[in-house]
Amino acid sequence: MNKNNTTTDKHRSSAAITLDNVAKIAGVSAITVSRAINTPDKVAPETLKKVREAIDKTGYVPNLLAGGLASRSSKLIAAIVPSIANLVYSSTIRLFSKSLSKAGYQVILGDSGYPEVLEEELVRTILSRRPDGIFLTGVDHSPSCRNLLLAANIPIVETWDLTPSPLDIVVGFNHMDVGHAVAKFILSKKYNKVGFVTANDARALLRQRSTLEILSQSGVSDIYATTVPAPTSLEYGRIGAKQIIEEGFDSGVIFCTSDTLAQGVLAEIQSRNISIPDTIAVIGFGDQVFAAHTYPALTTVRIDRERIGQEAADALLARIQKRPVKNKIIDIGFSIIEREST
Amino acid sequence: MNKNNTTTDKHRSSAAITLDNVAKIAGVSAITVSRAINTPDKVAPETLKKVREAIDKTGYVPNLLAGGLASRSSKLIAAIVPSIANLVYSSTIRLFSKSLSKAGYQVILGDSGYPEVLEEELVRTILSRRPDGIFLTGVDHSPSCRNLLLAANIPIVETWDLTPSPLDIVVGFNHMDVGHAVAKFILSKKYNKVGFVTANDARALLRQRSTLEILSQSGVSDIYATTVPAPTSLEYGRIGAKQIIEEGFDSGVIFCTSDTLAQGVLAEIQSRNISIPDTIAVIGFGDQVFAAHTYPALTTVRIDRERIGQEAADALLARIQKRPVKNKIIDIGFSIIEREST
DNA sequence: CACAGAAATGACAGCGCTGTCACAGCACCA
DNA sequence: TGGTGCTGTGACAGCGCTGTCATTTCTGTG
Incomplete structure (x- = not known):
């Protein structure tokens, strides 16, 4: 005072x-x-x-505004995610922030999940803070975005997917491989019918398509599929399950493109007094923390989300500190975790 | 190029x-x-x-670093939340960000959920960006934090709780009232035994204590309580339920301090083939999006989380633009939503 | 037609910090 | 004894923008 x-x-x-x-x-x-x-x-x-x-x-x-201006280094890293209210991304971001804060960087989040805000506008806003690096979700960006991003002349890490030609660095996994692996898993279990509850999201749709590809090659043709709006929720899981069940799906396995959807599918099946996995089995995706503890415990595809955050942070720091980056394309892989729902 | x-x-x-x-x-x-x-x-x-x-x-x-330095206004609002990976807070933050971005402000998040990082350190880091306002979760801050915050001389909004003496503005609800209301609800239903699965968090513990208070005043003494670590998860819900059931709780109602815990409690009860709500009823807290769609649908305490974000943003903007603030203490209330789990 | 007042634009300094270069002081070695 | 190299410190300019005040140009009115 x-x-x-x-x-x-x-x-x-x-x-x-x-x-x-x-x-x-x-x-x-x-x-x-x-x-x-x-x-x-x-x-x-x-x-x-x-x-x-x-x-x-x-x-x-x-005053880091002054410091950043003078040193031409804001100590800020931008991260653009589809939604901060989506646990799938938040666990990645959490480790990303944590690793970076140890090195003195702060993460500033941009939420690209509002259709009314153009991605380019978001990127402009973010870049006006002069971040020292940027974290992107996905590998698809509009040409104007690519230009903006490239013109900013800062390290970039794309995540959650893989591409042979990243803007700079990419950390993710192959969604087509996931689809193929799930298909093989389904085939090995000899389910007679296969249902899909798929979020309307490019990567989710790709996983579904590639599962279907292998399935039809192997002669499995009793398919029931429905697409629900993204982001996924328990509610849409129930709605999706309801739909395919009412279309005649009465036994087999349902592959959901997220654990959250799968949780809704479990609820819908239980509400109809159908036994899991004996009559209908369920496969999720993501291996969220809750997946191991649902009833029945969820069979799912494990993605090491924390590792994405960690690797992205490491790569960005290496670039910023002008250390050599061993690998511009980092595949963190995935694995199928079999639990009680199949 | x-x-x-x-x-x-x-x-x-x-x-x-x-x-x-x-x-x-x-x-x-x-x-x-x-x-x-x-x-x-x-x-x-x-x-x-x-x-x-x-x-x-x-x-x-x-370049907003330069602009902010010159104009002494960073157009940045800081928000400190216990965890960005907790949906409870992220829906609030989402609306908070959205409202502020319409007015040209960007939100920068600080995660206070790491016990190894001192709250004071976090606040210092955040303040070094010279935010134009700050959003706090909770009303309990260490004296050193209060000093830092006050010295920054910017609008402050505390949230998720109420206090007669806010640092500046407070937007929240009364946790004790929630406890009392839940107790009355429980009494009206004439459950013979009451279980508690409570997160180890000041506000959650307060809700539990105030429920218990009314209950014991009314002569309900068959109580089974367990405390699980925060942040809440489905897993801890199951563990909590398991504990009180093994202690002898076999019928009545379980009040959980979050919907996530309640979801775990549902799973644990179902895994034991106990009927809900006939044998054991479950009450959650928060009315998360999934609460209406679990099986059975969850009875819970509805908190308008979006409104907290909205009101906090409005109040902060009013302060920043030096408009009069009608009310320094904004109580958004709550309501009990009865569904199938009771 | 003169002049007040508004509208549009510009010159300048300075926000609070750091990069760069300069320099003093000291230990060490041949 | 002189030079070399290191450590610690300071002076100065400037990062890219905006607040402030000054100036010019354009209205409209009596």
Whole structure:
């Protein structure tokens, strides 16, 4: 309330504490305070002590807007995800943030899940903060976005998918391979009919299509499929299951493109008093934390979401610190986890 | 690749496009470009057109670090939440971000859910970005945090709880009232035994305690309670239910401090082939999107999480724009939604 | 037709920090 | 004893933008 304004000089009001104030109090120059904060090993121990005391006394909080402008490094990493309210992405982002914060970077999130906001607009907004790197979900971007992104001249990591020609680095897995693997799993179990509850999302649809591909090659033709809106929810899982059951699906296996959908499918089946997995089996996707604990426990495709975040952070840091990046294409793979629902 | 660097003047490399570049191309001064971007109605239509063309041609993206430094307004709002991977908070944050982005503000998230990171440290980091306002979850902050926050001299909104003495503004509901209301609901249903699966979190514990208070006043003494770690998960719901059932709880109602826990409780009960709600009834908390669609549909306490985000954004904007704030304490209330699980 | 007042534009300084270069002081070795 | 190289510190300019005030041009009115 009162210990501000050492110099009531200017017409601008309520002077916040600046580097200069701290420097004056510590009896050193501003640049020394800067070094004491950012590269303390380049400052003599006694000087450091004086500076630290001055900082404590004043309650100085550095201004990273100014720092970023001067150093041309904002210490900000942008991440664009389809929805922060989707657990699928949040566990990845959580590890991503955590790894980066250890290195002194902060993550700023952009939510691309609002159809009314153009992706390009979002990217512009984000880039105006001058992030030192950017995390993207997916590998499909509009040409204008690609241009913006490339012009920004910062490290980029695309995630959740794979492409032979990433903008910079890509960390993900092959959705077609997932589809094929699930198809083989289904075939090995000799289910007579196969149902699909698929979210209306490019990657989910690809997984479904590639499952179907192998299935029809192998002569499995009793297929019941429905597409539900993205993002997935338990409700849409129930609706999807209801649909295919009413179309005549009465036994076999249902492959859902997310564990959340699968959870809804389980509920719908149970509400009809149909036994799982004896009459209808269910396969999810993602291996969310809850998948192992539903009743019955869910057979699903495990994706190491945390690892995506970790690898993305590592790759970005390597690029930023101009260390060599071993691999521009990082495939984290997947595995089928068999539990009680099949 | 080539249309950069109009002036290869300095030793600094790879010149990005700046306001000055755009101004030169448009044949106006830098400040006019600034106005064309920020206050277009103060610029003549023809000038605006010229400037817009120059911006399009160059692909100029404003630098908000510089802008924020000069204008002393970062257009950034900080939000501190226990975990971005928790849907309870993410739906609030989503609406909060959305409302603010319409007004030209961006939200930067801080995750306070890592016990190894001190809250004070988090707040410092966030404040170093010079946000124009801050969103806090909960009303309990360490004294050092309060000081930091107050010294920042920016609008603050605390959420998810109520207090007679907010730092600035508070948007939430009364957890004790929730407990009382649930107790009355339980009494009205005449359950003989009451179980609690409670997350180890201050607000959840308060809800449980206040439920218990009314219950014991009314002579209900057959109580089975267990506390599970926060954040809540389906798994802990199952574990909690298992515990109280093994302690002898065989009929009545279980009140869970989150819908996620309740979902786990449902699963555990079903896995034991106990009928819901005839033998054991279940009450959740939060009314998450899935609550209406579980099997059986979950009776729960509805909290309008989106409204918390909306009101918080509105209040913050009012403060920032120096409009009067009608109410510093905003109680959004709650309601009990009765479904099939009771 | 002169002049007040609004509308449109520009010049300039400075927001708070850091990169760069310069320099003082000191230990060490031939 | 002089030079070499290191450590610690400071002066200075400038990052890219906007607040402020000054200036010019364009209305409309009596």
